[in-house]
């Protein structure tokens with residue numbers, strides 16, 4: 001396949017502002033039901049944006065969100081986007097037992113499939129929390145019927161990442177395709193370029209320069225990920241959060257929507273399943 005004409009994968013991790021790992025020491029899951037959710041409205045706005053720009057996207061969605069917003073789940077599939085799993089309750093795999101991980105992933109797949117009426121084939125671990133300590137998660141994913149995962153980030157980072165893991169889509173020995181978050185090589189180190197945080201921080205021209213460098217360096221599809229709360233400048237501020245978390249979470253929220261429109265216009269996008277369909281099928285042979 002000609003890599004230049006190949007689409008890139010547009011992905012959204014569907015969770016609310018109070019689910020993010022950076023705030024998990026401040027807001028506990030027992031508080032979630034008493035907070036007014038914003039994820040439904042924000043994700044509906046995102047679907048509008050994608051539809052207006054002829055972009056199909058993959059929505060890695062929490063089971064928690066499916067319970068709170070079943071109409072959103074239906075809309076994602078009815079309008080031709082891909083529904084995938086982000087687990088049930090945004091717990092990092094590094095903080096759960098094997099049995100808890102199985103239950104968290106299975107429950108999310110079950111509720112997403114019940115509401116959508118479609119098989120859920122893709123998975124993204126919360127905070128890319130698959131690492132050397134829990135590679136058995138890939139076996140769990142195969143057992144549960146997933147055909148691909150996008151759960152690893154080969155960078156050095158304080159919260160996640162395994163720097164020496166593969167940078168590109170690879171068949172795991174367990175028989176599942178793993179599609180890592182994209183990186184560029186700079187001074188011998190992998191630099192992450194896949195996500196919303198740096199995209200919000202940097203001016204668009206710089207993000208575009210980095211994406212161009214990735215595309216010409218690697219000849220691989222580019223995968224972008226972000227969250228519905230990143231287009232929501234009006235979200236309540238979590239005052240007690242650590243300064244670093246606040247900087248990461250709140251920088252340039254107001255500018256995200258405009259940058260997304262540039263990103264959608266400058267590249268060709270599709271769902272993760274469609275972009276990697278050939279590799280996924282080769283994996284399951």
Ligand SMILES: [Zn+2]
Pocket residue numbers: 013015086090126127
């Ligand atoms: Zn997440």
